[in-house]
Amino acid sequence: MVDVTRLTFQIDAEGPQLTVKGRMAWALHELVHAGERGCTPIERPAPRWSDYIFKLRKAGLAIDTVDEAHGGAYSGSHGRYVPRSPVLVIEEVRR
Template sequence: MADVIRVTFRLDAEGPAFTVKGRMAWALHELVHAGERGCTPIERPAPRWSHYIFLLRKKAGLAIETVDESHGGSYSGSHGRYVLRSPVQVIEEARR
């Protein structure tokens, strides 16, 4: 996992700044850097992606799309690809 521990951002240039910490900061960092491609728990493993996304939606007010994708292999099934749809301006990232 990246060593991002805090992200401060704005949803628009005039709006208030928001700060997220811990795993929410890590997930936001991953979403911002993934762009339109988005992120999946398969590509960027973490224990509770769906919860981080829930918190970013509810507590930070971010629009994040979940795209269902199928995958094969020994444990075939489906997973979500998370795509950040809110225009986010990152002001500061703190790292360990």
């Protein structure tokens, strides 16, 4: 797991600089690096993906949720989070 603890970014090149910390910084880092394929809680386990996405959307990011089915003993569905806003990372602080 990448230990990103703070991430400063802009939405588009002209937007204001925003900073997120902790798990929101980690989630945004994962989304930016996943790009168009997006990420799921199955691929990148974390306890509260839906909350991180909710807060990032509230900060102004466009993030789609695509429902995907999965099989196995506990078959069902999960969300794939796909970033749609162009994000320019200005500073990334790691442990």
